[in-house]
Amino acid sequence: MASFMNKLSKIKWNHYVNYAAVAIVAIVFSAMTFAGGLPQSTLFLLEKTTMNIVLAVSLSLVVGFLGELSLGHAGFMCVGAYIGGKTACLLDGAIDGKGILSFIISLAVGALVAGVFGFIIGLPALRLKGDYLAIVTLAFGEIVKTVFENSSKESFGGPIGLRTPRFDKQYLFIIGFILVLLTMFIIQNLIRSKHGRAITAIRDNEIAARATGINVTKYKLVGFIISSSLAGVAGVFYSFANSTVKAAVFDYNYSIEILIMVVLGGMGNISGAIVSATVITYINTQLQTLLTGDLAVLKDIIYALILVVIIIYNNAPSLKFFREKYNMKALVSKIFKFVGKPSAGKDDESAWHRVPTKIEMNEILSTDLKVVESTLEPDKEDKG
């Protein structure tokens, strides 16, 4: 019994808080569906939200942890949507097209093909240092759009789009939540693994990482392929949630929107990406009915401004003083102090098991050696 309790206490519960949060939300909505049924618009919103969370979390791997920029995330999603949708169409004759089996096979095929494209795109761009990945992925998004739009009617539907067998509407969002949990599981475990540490090391200092013997291209490529195949998964989900897949949906603006979700959530923060994807999807659907015609552009202007302001505020060397004084962490600890609870800064052990961001890394390195040693200790225990 004691050993069991010991084992329990060794599990880092804070790793699972975000899974639990997502699962609880999923269970609440499922219960509501089974109890009385949710309106169609809510179901649609839930599907869209889960899809965007998968996209944002997977892009967060590239932008936040790889330190590269992908502007073709919607392109990989497009590949997933078309290939997954086509697979579902082909399976329609063979087995029951609306069944879960068909969905899983399509999902696997869509993710695989998107991953292969991730390899083809990533290989030339990730070998190089600089902003090449951004431009190549942007180009890839355009290529994919043109190729699918010009495809023949029999293969991928051409400009009118590919008709796909739609999944039973009511329960689709539950699958969406499962996909969200799956994405979180894959990415969080990747980041906390040896591969993840290599990836963050490359982001923080490529030359130093290379000198340590890390194969930079390989690790970058692995991260990028995983991210792109998860975008493919989101695409397959899209093809099941909608009766037609049109290439025009997966345009540059969609890629930018996913990027905004990642930046707004805080680069390299998965829970943040989930929250901001949810908020932005909700705001977008609300604004769609609120702002019509020319006013709809206001949303884009605001998003663009948010993007520029957040990045400058978070990164400008001259604003370092402001950042240290007015940040979320200071705000949170202030609130906790006000309520009378211990401040968030005390729990060193839990903080250390998280992959630190670059700015935090600098803070850690600049603090006393004693502090660093005391935070290192839990790691030694793990090995023993």
Place this chain on the structure above:
Amino acid sequence: MDFIVTLVNGLSLGGIYAMIALGYTMVYGIAKMLNFAHGDVIMVGGYTVLVFLAVNPVLAIVMSVIFCLLLGIVIEKVAYKPLRGASPLAVLITAIGVSYLLQSLALIIFGAAPEFVIIANLGTLDLGPISIKYSTIITLVATVIVMTVLSLFVKYSKIGRAMVAVSEDRDAARLMGININMIITITFAIGSALAALAGVCSLLNVPTITPTYGAMPGIKAFTAAVIGGIGSIPGAMVGGILLGIVECLCKAVPEIAPYTIAIEFAILIVILLVKPTGILGKKRREKV
């Protein structure tokens, strides 16, 4: 004979790409950043022409160049200068934000519908079996003049030589007493003015404009800059003209015409695989 016409059209289109690519390559060489908003400066230039066209076509062109020049300086000062010394990813995302902002602003001011901008009604030059549009010839002449002037400027003027020095070694240039911030601002100004000129030339050929007018030429010009070797001024010219000819040749064949964009970007990917430094680029070793 059709082949010659296609080739001349390609040269002219390539000239436009080269002018835009020059802006990319100079900014990349000196500020070490990819200015994503560069393509959208072309669009702003086009709309400036539209606004002033009612007054006088020549004034419209001049105003377009001046306005874009100022816009380039403002963008650099407001969005990029605070981030000097920050991670390249942050600068890149800001550039995308600026690009998105310019497009959205144009969309809310001018609307999504295409506007016609007819600067001048130019005819066609008939040379017996071949006929070439005057707009094509004007574009070609403008390209040649711009490139000659720019090459001379970079090679012989004090500022031009300072630009080369900054792109070679920023710290050494600073020690030599070169004002880095001023050089970067001037680079942005020149690049944006060239973008405005490229916008005017392409409006002569195709007289419609939309808020996303600059996005595609911008990406293609970056492709051209990479093909020629990013950071190299002659490279941008070679890459631009090469890409223009490829585009016109592809569009001349009906079977592959819809896939023109795909072919152009495939060339980019192949170049990055085979010779990442581009045709005229120099290989640089990275030092700690």
